[in-house]
Amino acid sequence: MTQLEELLADWIPRQRWFAGKGAPVETVTIEAEHPLVCGDPGLRVLVVDVGQRGSISRYQVLLGLRPVGTLRDELAHAAIGVCRFGGAPRTVYDASHDPELTALLLDRLAQGDGGETDAPRAAGGEPRPSSAGPAPAVRFRRLSGITVRTGQRSLVLKGEQSNTSLVYGEDYVLKAFRRLWPGLNPDLELTAALADSPYVARPYAWIEADVGKDGAAVPTTLAMLQEYMRSATDGWVLAATSVRDLYANPGVSPAEAGGDFAGEAERLGAATAAVHRALARELPTDVLTPRALRELASSMLERLRLATTEVPELAPYAGVLRSAYEAFARVDEPLPIQRVHGDYHLGQVVRTDSGWVLLDFEGEPAAPVEERQRPSSPLRDVAGMLRSFDYAARYQLVGSASAAELAPSARAWAQRNRDAFSSGYAFGGGIDPEKHQTVLRAFEYDKAVYEVLYEAHNRPSWLRIPLDSIAALAA
Structure with missing residues (x-):
């Protein structure tokens, strides 16, 4: 294992959202690494394969990177460890707790740089971007006719069992799916199908990336942005x-x-x-x-x-x-x-x-x-x-x-x-x-x-x- 994989092998099993508790972790491999922000601080999306009892489970890690000694005290609890990136040591941590970096996710969702689309469907193909061209590794998609307001500070909701949810101000909640399965997440699919219903929290946008399945690259939901029910x-x-x-x-x-x-x-x-x-x-x-x-x-x-x-x-x-x-x-x-x-x-x-x-x-x-x-x-x-x-x-x-x-x-x-x-x-x-x-x-x-x-x-x-x-x- 690489130095980062060794750190993740110790850190992932201790997370609330880890689904494999009770079984020993045999292998940890970074399947994909997608840089979103380069420099200091840096931000990457990792798809991590965790092997237990002969089977592999995929997890998403939103990885923050900062020079050693510069991680703020309020982020100390999110630290994963120290390893080398680009020849220099970096502190790596769970970036979902870093409002400076998560603000950039909201910016990208507001831009919709993966295309503005109709409601996604599991049957009949994947979401259709409104503009042609090669798809980026990580796509930030926005539902047609939606405007997302930026400049809001995020806060991680406590109590989540299997995912991580970030609340932006009093308007939005971004749910990051930790356990990844290739394909369109039903939460996004069904909520988008019910977008006009008063009985669901309105969906706005989502993040996706390709994940391998049976030798093919399958668009896979990483996170979804929807209405925050602040009075609920x-x-x-x-x-x-x-x-x-x-x-x-x-x-x-x-x-x-x-x-x-x-x-x-x-x-x-x-x-x-x-x-x-x-x-x-x-x-x-x-x-x-x-x-x-x-x-x-x-x-x-x-x-x-x-x-x-x-x-x-x-x-x-x-x-x-x-x-x-x-x-x-x-x-x-x-x-x-x-x-x-x-x-x-x-x-x-x-x-x-x-x-x-x-x-x-x-x-x-x-x-x-x-x-x-x-x-x-x-x-x-x-x-x-x-x-x-x-x-x-x-x-x-x-x-x-x-x-x-x-x-x-x-x-x-x-x-x-x-x-x-x-x-x-x-x-x-x-x-x-x-x-x-x-x-x-x-x-x-x-x-x-x-x-x-x-x-x-x-x-x-x-x-x-x-x-x-x-x-x-x-x-």
Whole structure:
């Protein structure tokens, strides 16, 4: 490994967005290095291949370079190390934390030097620049008719799990995708398709570069710029506050508690249905035939088998889960499918002054882009949100001495908000969840099995949350 690769091999596994925690890093190779700013300070985009357990994952690193001894104190936490560039030692660091350099990204996005384009689509080709000529290695593209204001200082948002988001003033947020898969990121594709919807943060521009796949160079989304919802409150925070209000008044029903969330849950259901209807208008739809549905049920059964082997605590519920998947396999009518959010929960929505807004249409970052682009039943998103209500109700009881006493309140809160969301979704024009319980339950159980595996690997103390939810659903 080069000196820089050695530094990255130590630094990358310690980052919050690194997806390979728990497995040893075997190799680190810089696949591509794209200079954006030369001189001091310098700025480069790195595509870094990380090898673990015989497979390779790609990550994006925005690399800053400054002469040794000149890194400002407020950037010390972003330092990666010291290595030689151009014959001289340089301090290298995570430039996403450097407002001086990230301001240049906003400038380039405002210029749109990769071309002004229509909304990008995964099918039918890549975005079309408005002017001819050879494409630069890193392209800064802007949606047609968009003006981006510059001169705003950036700040890294805290709390991101898999990406890094920079807020510019009170206008924009630039999401840099850390885990890279070749192709058009679904977050950009779906948000651009919904650009006129009041239920999404408006997209403005994006950054892309070619990444190799099967011997070809594939335009790949590095980052996207969209509206910053400055007055927004996270849906998970609102739901958690409602649950705390309920727990502070033992014996009071969720409907009578001061922070009843059911009205918001119903409005969120209607907003979700509106987004699904818009996606069905803007992007291709299909139906899942009974045969394809049986294949999907088989994949759920296989996931259950693997999960039961890894997590013995799931075994007592395996029979109930298996029966639900087998009932799903017997559904004999075509199931409508379309593009959906793909990773839908309360942390992916925000409440603004005007209503609910859906964020992060990226899907599961650990899955290849082509897998995330596959159509699915909108009930998959509904199931994800229903599972999120269960989590919001139960997580505050983990380790609590009052867990047994408050468990009935948790179940009542979750059920009230699940019902409200489902009603709002049906009223908003979505598939009525009450009329498709066999399909919905299969998706919800499949999500719960995924959660069992996740908690067993990452938060063992939370394992009872999905297990208790499965038990409640089976009752």
